[in-house]
Amino acid sequence: MQQLLERERELAVVDELLERGGSVVVEGRAGIGKTALLDAACQRADGVGREVLRARGSELEAGFAFGVVRQLFERRLVSAEETERATLLTGSAGAVRSLLLGEPVESSAFDTSFAVLHGLYWLTVNLADGRPVLIAVDDAHWTDEPSLRWLAHLAPRLDGPAVALLVALRPSQTGGSLQALLDEAQTVARPELLSETAVGAIVRGMLGSGAGSQLCAAAWAASGGNPLYVTELLRAARSGGRPLAELDPAELMAGGREGVARRVLAGVRGLHPGALLFAQALAVLGDGCELRHAAALAGVEVADAISLAAALVRLEVLAADDPPRFVHPVVREAVGASLASDARDALHRSAARLLHADRAPPGQVAAHLLAVRPVGDACVVDRLREAARAAIRDGAPAAAAALLSRALSEPPSPGQRVAVLREAARAEAAAGREAACVHLEEALALAADPLKRGEIALEVAETYAGLFRWVEAVDVLERALTELGEADDELAARLEGELVVCGLHDARRASRVAPVLERLSSRSLSDRAVEAQAVAKGMAMLLGGRPAAEAARPLEEMLSRAAAPVENWDTRAALMWTLVAAERFNSVETALGPMIAEVHRSGSARGFVAVYSSLGLLKLRLGALPEADAAARVALRVLQEGDFAPGLAFAATVLADVAIEAGDLDAAQALMGLLPQGGWPAGVGTVLIPAARARLRLAQGRPADALADFEECSRMFSAEVWGTEMRDVGYLHARSGAAQALLRLGDRESAVSTARDELADVRVFGAPRALGIASRATGLAEGGGRGLELLHESVASLRESPALLELAHSLTELGAALRRAGQRNAAGEPLGEGLELAVRCGARRLAARAREELRATGARPRRAWRTGVEALTPSELRVVRLAIDGATNREIAHQLYVTLKTVEGHLSRAYTKLGIKGRAELPGVLEPEKTRVPTP
Structure with a gap:
């Protein structure tokens, strides 16, 4: 291994990385020695027993989704024995089977990127189980976006020696995932330019000790201290034929990248008439290409290509590797830059045809087509669409969107354009981008057939809904229904079903729902339209304050008949949230099990x-x-x-x-x-923001601010805003919250009035949790004997519900009210029970309040725990419960979609708080039945 001069600091970082694991980014300009550092790290890693997985970004493959990830893992998985491969792909890692092994997938989901990112993390962890791993990525500034996003996802999740990540890149102003990687890396090393002394050592190492100080100084001045440029300057001078020691220092002054290019091109041209075209073919195909492909592209026989490659190795243009690789990206760039634009275009087109004929991955073919000028070539459009489908399947919707955007620029034929627009929109929507709507609106404008326009309009609306833009969704659907008329009842029912669900999400279009819902009731509906109709009916009744049982009935009936797969997750989410608000907890819990299994399968x-x-x-x-x-x-x-x-x-x-x-x-x-901190349109999602902020401000002791937010919730949930009857009963409890704020502000009269209003509506609603909350708020506002009656009623109602945290709140408030009324003996029992339930729920703030009230009665409750179960955070308590159930750290991490590092951290802190040494002692200090909240 060559000696690295003035890189002691960077090598120390590498050694620490190999010892402790984690993530390091080496950032520096071209030629500064990043690759040499990665070479040294890989050799050292091999020497200490680490498995080395290495990849290199390239300009060509920047458009090949997960190209770098494939370099890292594909060959490793393919070469593994079947049993080892099954182990490596166990659990969440199975999500990458399609990406890395090409196995067909059952899922039709467009938006699998989260599952793939998570799967790649677990593949890395599984690999490191048998042997610690070094992942080394060079030229990450040219890495494709999905791979770069994964590297940024992985970097902060590494802890402990098992996995070390080392990434080299050039400085960039592009931001995005590249900046995220820099931000997330535990260490960023930035090698500096070499000193004159170090450059002199390189010169004397190549020329011998007789090289004069003037020559060394000239080399330093010409190269600027860049190690690559120093070497290339001397190679260029050596190619002139004279002894290097006899060189005039002035001859070295034309250095830098231009000097590298001149040296390389002059040397290649001097080898053979076909050498330059062969080198250009290698540059176009990129590092690691098949030699036979380069031969075919350059129009030479494979035997001649082997001889030319050997000559380029001797010339120090190619590294002595198989498959062929340039010694440095700067050298590859110099060769590529020698191509005229038309010649480069022609070579990329030929490379795409060659690779497609050889059944190369579609993304590899498309990488070449992204580099050519649009000329209306139907084959280019076809290849780009194939690559986009592969990118979607592999969990890279943003990359698919880029490919389809380029296909639209080709452009496709008029007959194809609508189809390509719809594909591009699905990819953009899966990536969460609003450009999806632009594509679909264009497709809608181009479509002439009313039925086709209706189908596209439904897709437009679903895309708007997926981006939480409910108003635009409703407007598109209304126009489509007007155009469709009576042409297709089934399509009309699907459009109307989507409209009623979208309309009920945003007050600005809620008034459009009732007449459409009435029409839907008279139609023969598909399963999908039936679900939408049921959800809309249930939501409308819930938002209007109708009895919970009445609102829940059509949803529970529909849910009992629903079959997998779920066709519209937005509609299904609305269904589940409505049932939760209606307190059909058992139905929701039962239904969620198969749905969770489905999303794990589909990603x-x-x-x-x-x-x-x-x-x-x-x-x-x-x-x-x-x-x-x-x-x-x-x-x-x-x-x-x-x-x-x-x-x-x-x-x-x-x-x-x-x-x-x-x-x-x-x-x-x-x-x-x-x-967002304000300016929300009134909707079932946006209203959650001021409601949560109000509860926070109340907890912070800011009742006036809390009251303003609760009043904003009531305004956003009013009939005046929605244009239809609205009652906040089981959703926000904003009036109960406002009554608490008013009470703290000393306005008991307004508090009583506000709380009574909600209680009256909740009595109609008839759900025990909601009734318990409203009774508690009213009891606190009323005070006195009537207040105690209402607090007793609150406790009684909540004993009919599995909502134990609300029961704990009401028990605590009842005990506190009894104490204030002078009934200190009677107060002890509800306060003690409230404290126990608060601890079981993980509600530390309420537990502290209950303990304080118990002390005020003269009781001597156990002191607040800085250790013990009460000291555990919700996240720690969840991990502890799973550990008590027998789950391994790995199983806990899979179930919670967190890293092993996170699980280990939670358990370590829990052991400290519980005063134990490890998980074997957990059952002894936390009795399982006392650490969990029963579910219905």
Whole structure:
């Protein structure tokens, strides 16, 4: 291995990486020695027993989805024995079978990127189980976007020695995933230019000790201290034929990249008449290409290509590797730059035809077509569409969208354009991009047939809904229904079904729902339209404050008949949230099991969001805070990975409520910071934001601010805004919250009036959890004997519900009210039970309040725990519960969609708080039945 001069600091970083694991990025200009550092790291890793997986980005493959990931893992998996391969792809890692092995997939989901990212993480972990791994990626600035996104996903998740990630890249101003990788890396090393002394050592190493100081100084000045340029300058001078020691220092001054290009091209031209074209073919095909492909592209026999490759190795243009590789990207760039634009275009087209004929992966073929000028070639469009389908299958919708955008620029024939637009829209929608709607609107404008226009309009609306743009969805559907008329009842029913669900999500279009819902009732409906109709009816009744049983009935009936796969996850999410609000907890829990299994099979990002946000809300309402936290975090991660920012409220508000109950107000504030701070249109999703913020402000001791937010919720949920009857009964409880804020502000009269209004509506609604909350708020507002009666009623109602956290709140408030009324003996029992339930739920803030009240009665409750179960955060408690159930760290990480590092951290902190040494002692300090909230 060549000696690396003035790189002691960087080599120390490498040694630490190989010892401790983690992630390091080496950032530096071309020629600074990044590749040499990676070479040294790989040799050292091999020497200490690490398995080395290495890849290199290239300009050509930047458009080949997961090209770098394939370099890292594909050959390793294919060469593995069948039993080892099965082990490597166990669990969540199975999501990458299609990507890395080409196995067919059953899923028709377009949005599998989250499952693939998670699967690649677990493949890495599984590989490192048998032997520690070094993942080394050179020239990451040319890495394809999906691979780069995975590297940024992986970097912060590495802890411990098992996996080491080393990435080299040039400085870039592009931001995006490249900047995310830099931000997430645990260490960033930036090698500096070499000193004059170091350059002199290189010169004397090549020329001998007789090289004069003037020559060394000239080499340093000409190269600027760039190691590659120093070497190339001396190689260029050596090719002149004179002894290097006799060179005039002035001859070295024309250095830099231009000097490298001149040296390389002059040398290649001097080899053989066909050498330059062969080198250009290698540059076009990229490092690691098949020699036979380069031969065919250059029009030479394979035997001649072998001889030319050997000559290029001797000339130090190619490395002595098989398959062929240029010694440095700068050298490859110099050869590629020697091609005129028309010649380069022709070679890329020929390369695409050659690779397609040889059954190369579609993405590899498309990488060449992305480099050619659009000329209206139908074959180019076909190849790009094939590559886009492969990218979608492999979990790279953004890459598919880029390929289809290029196909549209070719352009396709008029007869093909609508189809390509629809494909591009699906890819953009799966990536969470609003460009999807632009493509579909164009497709809609181009389609002439009314039925085709109706089908496209439905797709446009579903895309708008997927981006949480309900108003645009309704408007498109209304226009389509007008155009369709009576031409197709089935299609009309599907359009109307989508319209009623979308319309009920946003107040600005809610008034359009009732007449459409009436028409739907008279139609013969498909299963999909039946689900939409049932959801719309249930939502309308719930939002109108009708009895919970009445609102839930059509949804439960529909759910009992629903078959897999789920066709529309947005509609299914609305169904589940409506049933949770109607307190049909058992129905929701039963239905979620098969849905979770389905999203794990399909990898659908929309499915993950729908299922895990619903599960998070369910567990929050039940008071199972650790489970609510775990589920909502999965939904939040998927939303953030997919850029579905408008949907963040469905997960972030659940997490904020969990944090408030756990007493972590800073975490709650940070979660609310992810969401818009004002200017929300009135809708069932947007109204969650001021409601959660109000609860946080109440917990922070800011009742006036809380009241303003609760009043905003009531305004957003009013009949005046929605144009139809609205009653907030089981959804937000904004009036109960407002009554608490008014009470703290000293306005008891307004508090009583506000709480009574909600209680009256909730009595009609008839669900025990909602009744318990409203009775509690009214009892606190009323005070006195009537207040105690209502608090007793609240406790009685909640004993009919599995919502144990709300029961704990009401027991605590009842005990506190009894104490204030001078009934200290009677107060002890509800306060003690409230404390026990609060601890079981993980509600540390409520537990502290119950303990304080118990002390005020003269009781001596156990002191607040800084150790023990009460000290555990919801996330820690969830992990502990799974460990008690016998799950391994790996199984816990798979189930919660977190890393092993996260699980190990939670358990380590839990052991410390519980005063134990390991998981074997967990059952002894946490009795299982006392650490969990029963579910219905």
